[in-house]
Amino acid sequence: MLLIHCPYCDETLPELEFAYAGEAHVIRPEDPSAMSDEEWRDFLFIRTNARGPHFERWRHVHGCARFFNAVRDTVSDRFLLTYKAGEPRPDLASLEAAQ
Amino acid sequence: MMTNQTHDFTLAEATARVRIDELAPVSRFSLRVRPAQAATLGRALGLDLPDRIGRIAEAQGRTALCLGPDEWLICAPEAARDAILAAARDAYEAAPHSLTEISDREISYRISGPAAQELLTIACPRDLDLLEPGRAVRTVFDTVQVVLWRDGPQEFRLDVWRSFAPHVRALLEIGQAELAAGL
Numbered sequence: 530m531l532l533i534h535c536p537y538c539d540e541t542l543p544e545l546e547f548a549y550a551g552e553a554h555v556i557r558p559e560d561p562s563a564m565s566d567e568e569w570r571d572f573l574f575i576r577t578n579a580r581g582p583h584f585e586r587w588r589h590v591h592g593c594a595r596f597f598n599a600v601r602d603t604v605s606d607r608f609l610l611t612y613k614a615g616e617p618r619p620d621l622a623s624l625e626a627a628q
Numbered sequence: 629m630m631t632n633q634t635h636d637f638t639l640a641e642a643t644a645r646v647r648i649d650e651l652a653p654v655s656r657f658s659l660r661v662r663p664a665q666a667a668t669l670g671r672a673l674g675l676d677l678p679d680r681i682g683r684i685a686e687a688q689g690r691t692a693l694c695l696g697p698d699e700w701l702i703c704a705p706e707a708a709r710d711a712i713l714a715a716a717r718d719a720y721e722a723a724p725h726s727l728t729e730i731s732d733r734e735i736s737y738r739i740s741g742p743a744a745q746e747l748l749t750i751a752c753p754r755d756l757d758l759l760e761p762g763r764a765v766r767t768v769f770d771t772v773q774v775v776l777w778r779d780g781p782q783e784f785r786l787d788v789w790r791s792f793a794p795h796v797r798a799l800l801e802i803g804q805a806e807l808a809a810g811l
């Protein structure tokens with residue numbers, strides 16, 4: 530079982546308390562009606578599908594109930610970092626250097 | 629030929645290592661308030677609302693448990709229900725909030741005895757060594773969301789949503805019987 534650090538509880542807790550919630554930092558367009566069908570499709574469905582570090586949302590659904598962000602390596606399943614929702618996307622190069 | 633051996637445990641045998649008791653009803657409220665207004669609302673309720681998840685504040689028989697950054701569980705004797713609702717209403721303008729009564733939503737069990745922690749590990753994925761006495765957390769018990777209180781080294785309390793309670797209780801009793809049998 531994965532152990533995940535919740536940035537709100539500040540504890541490392543079993544995966545069973547958490548739910549995966551898709552890619553992080555996908556920003557909803559300010560004015561959807563101004564977008565082309567292709568742009569709207571890309572917003573809704575097109576994701577990076579990274580092989581390696583992936584920025585993604587998780588929810589501590591059976592704990593503090595908060596959504597937060599994580600960087601997880603999709604090859605090793607290793608979490609590089611978790612951080613609160615709304616915080617800036619961390620720099621990948623410095624994260625990997627720190628590992 | 630296969631034989632089935634059955635053994636009816638006496639109550640004393642079953643409870644020597646761990647007891648499971650259903651607790652009397654209490655008033656419960658789910659409180660949501662912005663952290664900036666939490667202190668104001670806490671004063672109205674006579675509680676110093678803790679700002680760290682898992683921490684508990686107690687005063688005059690009332691208890692506040694911090695479940696999330698803006699979420700608290702308030703427990704109190706049933707007689708205090710109306711006073712809590714009135715105090716929160718009076719404080720609404722200074723501290724806008726949501727206070728929802730959930731008294732009947734949950735049933736609480738006390739799990740106590742030398743094997744209490746071991747019994748909980750049958751379905752709780754948390755490392756209970758890290759849950760200090762005097763703290764409580766929301767977590768899962770065999771996929772059922774629960775609030776788990778640690779009242780002492782060998783004493784826990786489990787708040788379970790009413791409709792899931794028979795399942796949780798049955799699972800606890802299976803574990804209790806296995807512990808009594810030395811399994």
Ligand SMILES: [Zn+2]
Binds near residue numbers: 535594
């Ligand atoms: Zn959390």
